Structure formats: C-alpha cells, structure tokens
Amino acid sequence: MAGKYLGQRLKRNEDPRLLTGQALFVDDVQLPGMLHAAFLRSDYAHAWIKSIDPSAARQHPGVVAVYTAADLGKIWKPGPLNVPPPSGIPGVVFNQRTQVPMAKDKVRHQGEAVAVVIAESRYIAEDAAAEIVVDYEPLEAVIDLEKALGEGSPLLYEDLGTNLASFVHQENGSYAEAAARADLIVKTHIVMERGTAAALENRGYVASWDNKSQSLTMWATTQGPIALRNGLATILGLSEHQIRVIAPFVGGGFGPKILLYQPEEIVVSWASLQLGRPVKWIEDRQENFGDTSQERRQIHEAEMALTRDGKILGVKDVFIHDTGAYNSYALTIPLNTQTHTTGPYKVANYLTEYRVVFTNRILVTPLRGAGRTYGTFVMERLMDKAAKRLGMDRTEIRRMNMIQPDEFPYKTGIVGQDFAKNVLDSGNYPAALDKAKEMIGYEAFLKEEQPRLRAEGKHVGLGISFFTEGSGVGPYEGARITVEASGKVNLSTGVGTQGQGHFTSFAQVAAEQLGVDPKNIFVTTGDTEAFHWGAGTFASRGATVAGSAVNAAALLVRQKILKMASKILEAPEEELELADGMVRVADIPSRCISLAELAVKANPSRGAVEPGTEPGLEATAYFGPPYGATAYGCCAMIVEVDPDTFNARIQRLVMAHDCGTVLNPMILEGQIHGGVGLGLGNSFFEKLEMDDNGQLQNASFMDYLIPRASDLPPIEIAHLHTPSPLNPLGIKGVGEAGAIPIPPAFVQAVEDALPEYNLEISEAPLSPNRLFQIVQAAKQA
Amino acid sequence: MSELVKVQVTVNGTRYEHTVEPRMLLVDFIRHELGLTGTHVGCEHGVCGTCTILLDGKPVRSCLLFAPQANGHEIRTIEGLGTMDNLHPIQEAFREAHGLQCGFCTPGVIMSVLPFVEQNANPTEEEVREALDGNLCRCTGYQNIVQAVQLASEMVASRKAEAR
Ligand code: FES
Numbered sequence A: 001m002a003g004k005y006l007g008q009r010l011k012r013n014e015d016p017r018l019l020t021g022q023a024l025f026v027d028d029v030q031l032p033g034m035l036h037a038a039f040l041r042s043d044y045a046h047a048w049i050k051s052i053d054p055s056a057a058r059q060h061p062g063v064v065a066v067y068t069a070a071d072l073g074k075i076w077k078p079g080p081l082n083v084p085p086p087s088g089i090p091g092v093v094f095n096q097r098t099q100v101p102m103a104k105d106k107v108r109h110q111g112e113a114v115a116v117v118i119a120e121s122r123y124i125a126e127d128a129a130a131e132i133v134v135d136y137e138p139l140e141a142v143i144d145l146e147k148a149l150g151e152g153s154p155l156l157y158e159d160l161g162t163n164l165a166s167f168v169h170q171e172n173g174s175y176a177e178a179a180a181r182a183d184l185i186v187k188t189h190i191v192m193e194r195g196t197a198a199a200l201e202n203r204g205y206v207a208s209w210d211n212k213s214q215s216l217t218m219w220a221t222t223q224g225p226i227a228l229r230n231g232l233a234t235i236l237g238l239s240e241h242q243i244r245v246i247a248p249f250v251g252g253g254f255g256p257k258i259l260l261y262q263p264e265e266i267v268v269s270w271a272s273l274q275l276g277r278p279v280k281w282i283e284d285r286q287e288n289f290g291d292t293s294q295e296r297r298q299i300h301e302a303e304m305a306l307t308r309d310g311k312i313l314g315v316k317d318v319f320i321h322d323t324g325a326y327n328s329y330a331l332t333i334p335l336n337t338q339t340h341t342t343g344p345y346k347v348a349n350y351l352t353e354y355r356v357v358f359t360n361r362i363l364v365t366p367l368r369g370a371g372r373t374y375g376t377f378v379m380e381r382l383m384d385k386a387a388k389r390l391g392m393d394r395t396e397i398r399r400m401n402m403i404q405p406d407e408f409p410y411k412t413g414i415v416g417q418d419f420a421k422n423v424l425d426s427g428n429y430p431a432a433l434d435k436a437k438e439m440i441g442y443e444a445f446l447k448e449e450q451p452r453l454r455a456e457g458k459h460v461g462l463g464i465s466f467f468t469e470g471s472g473v474g475p476y477e478g479a480r481i482t483v484e485a486s487g488k489v490n491l492s493t494g495v496g497t498q499g500q501g502h503f504t505s506f507a508q509v510a511a512e513q514l515g516v517d518p519k520n521i522f523v524t525t526g527d528t529e530a531f532h533w534g535a536g537t538f539a540s541r542g543a544t545v546a547g548s549a550v551n552a553a554a555l556l557v558r559q560k561i562l563k564m565a566s567k568i569l570e571a572p573e574e575e576l577e578l579a580d581g582m583v584r585v586a587d588i589p590s591r592c593i594s595l596a597e598l599a600v601k602a603n604p605s606r607g608a609v610e611p612g613t614e615p616g617l618e619a620t621a622y623f624g625p626p627y628g629a630t631a632y633g634c635c636a637m638i639v640e641v642d643p644d645t646f647n648a649r650i651q652r653l654v655m656a657h658d659c660g661t662v663l664n665p666m667i668l669e670g671q672i673h674g675g676v677g678l679g680l681g682n683s684f685f686e687k688l689e690m691d692d693n694g695q696l697q698n699a700s701f702m703d704y705l706i707p708r709a710s711d712l713p714p715i716e717i718a719h720l721h722t723p724s725p726l727n728p729l730g731i732k733g734v735g736e737a738g739a740i741p742i743p744p745a746f747v748q749a750v751e752d753a754l755p756e757y758n759l760e761i762s763e764a765p766l767s768p769n770r771l772f773q774i775v776q777a778a779k780q781a
Numbered sequence B: 001m002s003e004l005v006k007v008q009v010t011v012n013g014t015r016y017e018h019t020v021e022p023r024m025l026l027v028d029f030i031r032h033e034l035g036l037t038g039t040h041v042g043c044e045h046g047v048c049g050t051c052t053i054l055l056d057g058k059p060v061r062s063c064l065l066f067a068p069q070a071n072g073h074e075i076r077t078i079e080g081l082g083t084m085d086n087l088h089p090i091q092e093a094f095r096e097a098h099g100l101q102c103g104f105c106t107p108g109v110i111m112s113v114l115p116f117v118e119q120n121a122n123p124t125e126e127e128v129r130e131a132l133d134g135n136l137c138r139c140t141g142y143q144n145i146v147q148a149v150q151l152a153s154e155m156v157a158s159r160k161a162e163a164r
C-alpha cells in the first residue's frame, strides 16, 4: 500500500548530519569540568574478594575519587529486573539474581567491575585503576552448561544451593501420544555457541548533575531511554522529572543496549551526584568483550515424530540455556526459542522445556535474533533429517507441513516473550518458499548445475531454510505531533534509534496523513524531555509499534486541521484535501489555507477560544497491539567448500521476505542486509572462545572475527506483502529477520556440498577448522 | 608523567598548535583537543577502521598513532569534505545508496576509500569489497556500502570530466 510518501524509497533525513561528522554520539559530549571514569575489572571468572586497597590510586595526581561497592552505601543493591518472569505458565521456577553496580564479596565473571576511578582525564583514570590492589581467593569456574547442574558443581550463589536459574515446561497436545503412533522419530543434539553483538560503538554514558536546577542529565547509548530514566530515579532516590536521559545517535544497538541498570549507568550517574561535576565513561573494545551482555549458547535434545508420508505429528525439544552470571532480562530469550521452534509449521503436539543455568560468564540478554535463531535451527535441522530419512525433497516436506494462508490467525498454544499465547497473525508461507526456490533456481541447480560442478570437482551445495520472526510486541509506544507556526512539523516519540532510519520512516508515516513533505518533519527520538512514555527499541518493534502510534497521532492532527479548515474555507471536511503543506477544497484549489496559517489561528494570542477546544495543531496518541505480529521468510544460498582449507564461500544468497506494509523499502532492505551479515557471522566465524577457567581467549577484533566486506555475498531480496491485521498500517517488524534463518541454511548447504561424507551437522558456528574436524570424524566412522 | 610536547598540525586547512602529553593518541587529539568528533573510535587496536583519517593524503588509523607523530603533517577528516547543505560526491553517494545505517563506521569508511574513489572511475564489485576490507561495519552487511562506493567513483569521475 504505497502512498505519496509511505512506502517510498526516500533518502534519509538524518544522513547529512551523519555523513559530515555533525551527528552527536555519546562520546562526542564535552562539558566544562567533565571528569572521566575508568573501571577496574576482575581478571577472575569466579573468586571471593578478600580485600580491596584503593589508597595508592586515591593519591594519584589528577584522581578525584575512587569508589568500590563499599562506598556506594544505600544504592548498592541488585538492580531491578528488566523484564518480569512470565505469568500464565504453571510451574515456572525463576531464581532472580540481577546485576549489581560493582562486585562486593564475590566476582562472578571476568570483566565484572570491582572499583571505579574518577579523574581529570581518562588516561589518568586508567593509570590509577592499575594501582588498586585487590586480594582475590580464586574459585573453580562454572563454564560447562551440563556440569553446572551436576552434583558437586561449584555454585555461583551459595544461598540458592543450585546453579539452576529457571525451569519452564510448556506442552500443547501430547507429544508422548504423537510419538506412540509415529512411523518415524528423528532425533538431534544441537549445540549453539556464544557470540557478541559487536556494535561498532561501544557503550558509554555521560552524567551531569546540576546543583542549581537539581537535575541530572544523562547521555546514554541505550535502546530504552525512558525505562532507564525511571529506573535511575528509583535507584538514586530522585524524582523522574529530575532526570533527563538522552539517547543521541547510537552507533548500533542489536540488543545489548536495551539492557537497563547496567553497573556503569548507575555508578557514573551516582558519581556525578556525589561530585557535582559531569562524569563520562566510554567503554573500550576489550571491556566490551567482558562487560557487555552476549547471547547464543544453548544445548538442545530435540525430536520429531512423523508419519511415513512426512506429516509432522509432534515435536519435543528439551534444552539448556546459558544466562551467565545474572538473569536481569528474565526469560525473554528462551521464551522466544519456545515460540519460534515450530515456526511456520503445524505441530499439533509440541512439548518444550528448558532449564536456565547460571555460569561464570557475562550475563545473557537478547541479541538480534534473540532466541528465535536457535529454535529455527533446531526445527530446520529436524526437517532436514526427516526429509533424508524419508527420501523426500527438503522443500516438499516443509511445504506439506506449513500453515496455509486461510488458517490464520493460527494459535500455537505456547506462551511467548510477551506472556501471551502465541498467535501467528497472517501470511502466505508457501508463496515465500516458492519465491525463494525460484530466485535461487532450485530445480535447475540440483538437476543440472550441481551435477555439472561436481563433475568439475567442485564442492557446491544449496541450503534453504524457512523462519518466522515474532515482532512488534507491546506493551505500547506513543508519539506527539505538532504543526508549528512555520508550517513545519515536530514529531517526537520515546523509542531510541540506532540506525534504523526512524527520522525518515516516522516522518513518512506522518507526511502521508498531513500532506507535508517528510523533509519538513523534524523527528526527535530517545529524549525523555521530548517524550516520556514508552518502552524502547527491541524485539523489532520500532516501526510496528511506534510507527503505529505516529500514524494515530498524525490522524488526530489531521482531524483537527480538517475541522478548522472546514470552517474557515466554508466547505465540508470530505471535500478538503491536504497536500504540499496546504489544505484545499479539492475541486476549487484556489480556496485554500496553509498549515502554517492554521497553526497560528489554532494558537491565538488574544480573544477567547471555544470552550472544550485545545490550543494548537497538536496531538498525542498511543498504540499497543494485542500481541506481536509475525513476519516470516525463506532464505536460500549456494555455498562452495574448499576441500583443502574447508573454507566455505557463499556464492549466492536470496531472501524472500514478508513484513507486511513497508514504510521505506530502502531502509527495510538495509535491515535485512545487516541481519544477514550478523547471521553469517554467527554461522561461520563468531564464537567467543572461553577456557575452563572462564578466561576469554579472543577478546579483540584481531581474534574474534566479524564479517568483512569480502566475506559477504551480495544479498538478493524479494518482498511479499501480507499486511498484519494487528495494526492499522499493516506493519510487521524486520529488524531480526536476516539473522534467523542463516545458520540452518548454511549448514544444510555445507552438508549438500560434501555428500560423500553424509554429514550431520548439529552445531553453529561452523568454522573451517571445526568443519575439518567433523569431516575427519566422518571419514573415520 | 612525562614532559608535555608541542604538536602543530594542519587539519582540514586550519593550523593548530597544542601542547599535549606525548602518549596522547592522535584520535583523542583530533576528537577531544580539536573537538572534531566526526572521527570515531570503535576498537582502539587498529582493526575496525572507524578512526581512519587522511595523513598527508593517505588513509591511516588515528588510534595507532600518537599525536606527536603527526607533528608538522597535514590531516584531513570527515569534517573537511562537504557540508550538510553541500555534500561531497562521496557523501552524496552514500546517502543515495543508503550506505549507512547507524553511521558510526561511516566517517572512517569514507576516509578510507576516498583515495580509491578518486583513482578508480569504474571499479568492479570485487575491487570495491577489497578496498573496504580494512573497515568493519555491523549494520549494513556492506552491500549498500559497496554500491555507494561504486556510485561515488562514477560521480567523482564525472565531476572531473565536467571540470575539464
Ligand atoms: S578505532 Fe582505530 S582501527 Fe578501530
């Protein structure tokens, strides 16, 4: 449903600032009298802190203060939960252990903050931090997920008596009953490993307490400025109106920047309050590897029961989820796994159960893909295995089990991250499968191309994988729109932006209703002073939820405009049109009034206004969906494996994708490209190598490789459009799409490229080295 | 603490003279001493390319140099290209092709490939990807950056031709 502005490929409003170095990022904030913080972090993954001696650091010239947990007084306590555990699932176990501002008696992961130095420069602060003496009593680290739950494992929390953080069991139908009547049961054991978000901008905060106005301003690399403000108010004992949080331009989010009440957020703002001076902390890359949350470590035991003609009777998936040292983000990720495992398929009997485990690693919070990635990997691997066993085409077995277009809304009965029973709202899954097959040339590749290449000695394979992306969850977002006396439009919303193009896409939504060029719509995001209600940018919800709120606010302003103009132009509202910043009588375009004039009239400086009217052409509106909208798609790729180096090169990658109504196709495609880039990193290079003592072995971009330009293929995208019935614009989210289906498609393609070994790959990432090992094992078998 | 040293540089045509600690990184000098915050820092260990500037016309990583090493040299940063109302063709091309999302990597990417763009009127995709390999971007999957660079090469070449 493209309109004049909506759905158009418009260039971005924010780009000139970003391209000329004029956009403000947190580290660009420079204030008079500003101090700099450096944290001393634990070298041990697990140890008692016997003593901390900061005296030498305190003497260091240029140091203003050194604080440890003991100095924090009343504000030292475990932070609030970011997300509560789910309601509505019987029997949930949830042992809450949230992050603390700095470690007190015990450190629970390498990189945990134990002290902070505040000094006149960052250089001095780091020098002095090295002079703090901490006496540790090292403990055995809990790293292995299965051993963590075993008898005699060391414990992160002695008082709990276990490393079990959570247990959740959900079942729809009866898997046991399905398995009893199955012709075939396929089983798999899946291991996925941790990676890191690696936003190019590290985290950072500048806090500035002003004694005269009794207020704190905080610039933060956060995806949730409003929630951060509210939480800080509680923690610091201030009133919400005393705190302004600004998330300016943020250099990539991808999930970890939605985590709230991070130790540095609290310590830096508290220090500014103590010292009455601005304090800045900017994370460095090495710190980022040890103190910014991560994701993607689960171990699954899964099975699927089928009839002999390939119909799925049931799925059972029992898994362990690594939450690291804390569980501040509760169960969002494993709940996403539970709801996304069955994906686009009809699974009448589905048992899904997990245990969440505390380990001596940095905590786990959502990272682009956020739990969906593993569920999809598990299911797609089971599908591949079943197809092989039944001698069926891998796309046919998928197609025959898909939810059909006339079966929506489709209820899976499993409670998801929004605590609602999962409902898939709309879609045409078989069409996306067909489209991806057509784009990659499925039949021709398998029948002609691949045999020909194999005859030439090339190891080329095809992978194809389907996915769903639950997106755009509640609770709500809001927006306020004001037509100024200049005729320009101001739009503010609470979500922050980390590159998603909100300055443009939101302007497009408003422009469509108001008939104003999006260039003349000035968007503010992520500033609690501009708008102070909202939840944040996560779960691919910005466009869907905040976009819908913008639409609702724009509609209200439109109504005000029409009502006023109708009186002035003496024409019924139905005969008026809004275009080019004017309201005109459609048939008599010379009878018109500009929005600028109307805005002035709506805010008279003298005289009486009609009782019951509000001044100004302004409206605020909110939008909250009943449940999340589900986008989906199908990804196919062709991979060539070098039989000597086991390096895999992706030759082609296609994606047929449906996220409902598109606000700006250029921005949408960019989101998919980026997601695919991350998905390929997760498939291939990206694994945090942790030794048994909890020491990270590859904490730099030299050793932890993220994809470079020459590692990635061009990505071909096709759009399908099934508008979501859950919001008036019909939008579904897209932020995580690219990251979800890539690992299963990749390993399937690798298997297909090396048929001689009959591989069954059940892990991601799959580095060349690891593939070599797997092939060697297969040769021996 | 060691003696302070004088650093005199020309940045985007303006001469600056500051007295700093010898260990101050060039990127910190540019960002915090000179206030030119368009140059960013993504890793401080020479891998991501975010801090790339031109030193005497050549792309270098300003996180791997100390400020005194730039003494007497010419520096060009992103602020020395176009302005918001009058973008340089390479900036225009990045906007046109949606070669940036969060924009954090962008100044470094642009400064890295500027000499390449000026010297290659019609580079292949492979050449462009290779030219970009010293810069990390986590948002774009590089696809639109590649297109932006190709477009920039064309635009720069056609401007040169017009000027002739
Ligand atoms: S900051 Fe200089 S290369 Fe990364």
Ligand code: FES
Pocket: A200, A251, A252, A499, B099, B100, B101, B102, B103, B104, B105, B106, B136, B137, B138, B139, B140
């Ligand atoms: S645009 Fe965000 S890192 Fe490149």
